Amino acid sequence: MTPIVLTMTWVAFLLGMAWYIAVLDGLWAAAREGRQPRAPLANPLYRCATILRQQSNLTEAPDLLNWRLAPALYAGLAGTGVALVPFSSASVLADLEVGIVWWGAVEALTVVVVFLHGWSANSQLGLIGAYRYVAIGLPVMLISMFVLIAAALPAESLAVPKIIESQHELWNVIRQPLGLPLFLLLGLSLSFRGPFNYADSADLADGTASEISGAARLVWEFARLAMLVATAAMAATVFLGGYLGPVLPGPLWLLLKTAVVLVLLVALSHLFARISPSRMLTLIWIVLMPLAFIDLVWAGLVAL
Amino acid sequence: MALTGLLTIMGTIVAGALLLQWVAARTRRDRVVESQKIPFLGGSAPNTHAWQRFHVRYYSMTLLFIAFEMEMMFMYPWAVVYVAEGVKALAEMGMFLAILTVGILYGWREGIFRWQ
Amino acid sequence: MLERLAARAPVPVFVAMGRDRAPAVERLLRNADIDVTATPRHASILLVAGRVRDSDQAYLDRLHDQLPHPRATFWWGDEQGDDVDEARRAASSDDPVVALRVLYRNLISGAHASETHRLADEPPAPWRGKGDHGQGGEGMMGGVPYGRMMPMPPTPDIRDGLTLDVYTTQIGPFMPYWPAGLVLEVTFQGDVIQSAEVVNPTYPPRDVDRVPFDHLLHETTALAQIERARAAHHLVCIARLLSLVGLPTLSRRAQILAARVRANETIAIAPLRKAAARSGLKAALAPGLGRIDDRLARELGGPVQRAAGHAIDHRSDNPTYTRLDFTPVMQTQSDCRARLAQWFDEAEQALALVSAAPDAMIDHGALIEAPWAHRAPPIDYRVTELLPGLEWSEALLVLNSFDSAALCRMAPLEAP
Numbered sequence: 001m002t003p004i005v006l007t008m009t010w011v012a013f014l015l016g017m018a019w020y021i022a023v024l025d026g027l028w029a030a031a032r033e034g035r036q037p038r039a040p041l042a043n044p045l046y047r048c049a050t051i052l053r054q055q056s057n058l059t060e061a062p063d064l065l066n067w068r069l070a071p072a073l074y075a076g077l078a079g080t081g082v083a084l085v086p087f088s089s090a091s092v093l094a095d096l097e098v099g100i101v102w103w104g105a106v107e108a109l110t111v112v113v114v115f116l117h118g119w120s121a122n123s124q125l126g127l128i129g130a131y132r133y134v135a136i137g138l139p140v141m142l143i144s145m146f147v148l149i150a151a152a153l154p155a156e157s158l159a160v161p162k163i164i165e166s167q168h169e170l171w172n173v174i175r176q177p178l179g180l181p182l183f184l185l186l187g188l189s190l191s192f193r194g195p196f197n198y199a200d201s202a203d204l205a206d207g208t209a210s211e212i213s214g215a216a217r218l219v220w221e222f223a224r225l226a227m228l229v230a231t232a233a234m235a236a237t238v239f240l241g242g243y244l245g246p247v248l249p250g251p252l253w254l255l256l257k258t259a260v261v262l263v264l265l266v267a268l269s270h271l272f273a274r275i276s277p278s279r280m281l282t283l284i285w286i287v288l289m290p291l292a293f294i295d296l297v298w299a300g301l302v303a304l
Numbered sequence: 305m306a307l308t309g310l311l312t313i314m315g316t317i318v319a320g321a322l323l324l325q326w327v328a329a330r331t332r333r334d335r336v337v338e339s340q341k342i343p344f345l346g347g348s349a350p351n352t353h354a355w356q357r358f359h360v361r362y363y364s365m366t367l368l369f370i371a372f373e374m375e376m377m378f379m380y381p382w383a384v385v386y387v388a389e390g391v392k393a394l395a396e397m398g399m400f401l402a403i404l405t406v407g408i409l410y411g412w413r414e415g416i417f418r419w420q
Numbered sequence: 421m422l423e424r425l426a427a428r429a430p431v432p433v434f435v436a437m438g439r440d441r442a443p444a445v446e447r448l449l450r451n452a453d454i455d456v457t458a459t460p461r462h463a464s465i466l467l468v469a470g471r472v473r474d475s476d477q478a479y480l481d482r483l484h485d486q487l488p489h490p491r492a493t494f495w496w497g498d499e500q501g502d503d504v505d506e507a508r509r510a511a512s513s514d515d516p517v518v519a520l521r522v523l524y525r526n527l528i529s530g531a532h533a534s535e536t537h538r539l540a541d542e543p544p545a546p547w548r549g550k551g552d553h554g555q556g557g558e559g560m561m562g563g564v565p566y567g568r569m570m571p572m573p574p575t576p577d578i579r580d581g582l583t584l585d586v587y588t589t590q591i592g593p594f595m596p597y598w599p600a601g602l603v604l605e606v607t608f609q610g611d612v613i614q615s616a617e618v619v620n621p622t623y624p625p626r627d628v629d630r631v632p633f634d635h636l637l638h639e640t641t642a643l644a645q646i647e648r649a650r651a652a653h654h655l656v657c658i659a660r661l662l663s664l665v666g667l668p669t670l671s672r673r674a675q676i677l678a679a680r681v682r683a684n685e686t687i688a689i690a691p692l693r694k695a696a697a698r699s700g701l702k703a704a705l706a707p708g709l710g711r712i713d714d715r716l717a718r719e720l721g722g723p724v725q726r727a728a729g730h731a732i733d734h735r736s737d738n739p740t741y742t743r744l745d746f747t748p749v750m751q752t753q754s755d756c757r758a759r760l761a762q763w764f765d766e767a768e769q770a771l772a773l774v775s776a777a778p779d780a781m782i783d784h785g786a787l788i789e790a791p792w793a794h795r796a797p798p799i800d801y802r803v804t805e806l807l808p809g810l811e812w813s814e815a816l817l818v819l820n821s822f823d824s825a826a827l828c829r830m831a832p833l834e835a836p
Contacts, residue, residue: 038452046429049423054488056328057341060342060343069322076313076314077314094306094307094313119355121354123350127356135362135365138365138369142369156385156386201666202664212461213462215325274666277362278417290405300394304394337485338541339481339538339541346479347595348591351589352569358585359612
């Protein structure tokens, strides 16, 4: 693909998949409640328009620069995450030799940006959400980096395209079966959904988003979806062989695999209750972290 | 090259998002009045500003986190040479992780994952 | 273009819950055409459901001003005078969804003017003028912006004794997942509540599910009606908890079941219970969270008492029930989990009674156990005693593990 086509594909992928998640959310809720979905395809667009029509809010003495910057940076991070993903063997927007390291930076900076968002409104509910999110966001990041490094072992490289090429014979999801499930948790945590919604949850009146309205909120909500797209695309690439697949062209395979991973992520976010932050912290360190170690050792033994 | 691309993407999205917020604020005539700025607390108004020396109850967990985060830095180059180095690399990283795991167990015993 | 799209979205509504309207509002929650928001910042319509105390008017005005433009207020209840125009009110017996949609569409198109602010457009205290940038002087934040001080001086924490800032604020009366009408002055250290003080009490609850019980005072009533009301009441309580732990779709399912029970349909609760268990509802309620002591449980009565292991239930003494081999269900632990299990058990038992004796009648004046806490605890047992030491999300779980009657009794009753 030429750079122009590649950039357009990237834009379409990001926007299209974000819309797809919103549609899935609506369909899932309707199915579980046993009612007809309400204009399932167009509803996300209606809601965008509603949010954009609202006035942008301010609070008393907010940290305005950071408050406006946080949603923008969050969306930007998600965008670079998607850019790391190759659409086919010859077309990747950012062919970085150390793509996995960049993705690690995206994860770390997401924690910073979400904290900043909750902090800068100068409101107690947002502040609680911000601090609470950091507690969970940090250790989840470790888990995801362990499983990503495990996936990099057989490729002998930290470049995302090389990791795909290493999966020609066997996808990592089979070679390292613990990797994908652990990585999916990261997706929920990075976009704080369902059981990992410690930042913008209902008990905090939407937490870090409780004081925003208008365009800032639109960017924030879009960034959450975009970050989920980025994680799903990354999961499809690192664990499900990305563009690899018979008959169909590469980009289509990536699209299909990402779409399937997103169904899983949406299901997970609706299926599980949010436990108290301290219990989640224990669960992450005592149960999930050792599982990530096992995944790493497993991958190491298989790679030898 | 790829790095420039990523930074361009980042910059473009950030600029676009800021522009959207700026334009949206500019095209509306209604001003945010003072009573609208009061933080939401179910109808109540706060006595003080929210910024505070916040009691971060998981601070001891963050120390454990830093230990692992440092380890992550060593793992990046390790992952690249792993297959070439073979069993030796596996054993070395295994020992490193084992030592850090003792840290988790110690922290667990000390109750650093509880909210206090 | 934007207007046309926006007008077709679900109406973003923030609900200020007044008296007696909880079940009606819960009906709204189920409607896909209405988007009940968690904060007024995301809403375009402030729905005032039922009557609000005169003393709460200032809180309501503040809430109103927090909505972004375009905004409008909608009154739902019978108490509104003629000063409110037709477009912005509905009688309590009416379904307001259509009216809300019309109001919203007009608001978006500009046919209905956005409401102006109700409180004065001035900061709570004068502070501008001093300092290099007019910020009000010196200090950590460069003076006293908005006349608000920095958080209070450090005090030892009740969990670990660390000395850090405390943050004191009033919360309520229109907070989501918060007893309607309750205003507490809460002191936080970080996200843990250090102390709480009642400023305004909760509104006394009056449920639709109370109707058959009130009926029973004067006339012979069907057992089925009584037990259906009980099941519906418990399902609504369960729905609140489900929504709080981040399971909104399951919560709506519980709401739908409650509505169907009230409409005399035959339903099964077991699938909901199973789905809730599979979703890790138990894990979300830590064992021992919200455990109350025996005396408080006994003083409150009702399901709270049975969740504490006391098999006390007026139905055991009623011949109609004894003929059906009625024995009270109970739990032992007296914590949030036990109260949740008690709601499930009692709702299932109620429906089993309905199917065992669909035609049984109960004589008027018979003493039948109500589905809620029915006695007032002594003055030293207050909701304010339950909250200190709890992290914010735990505190909300504890509050929502009680029925609204119990909460009302644990916060002092309103002066008549």
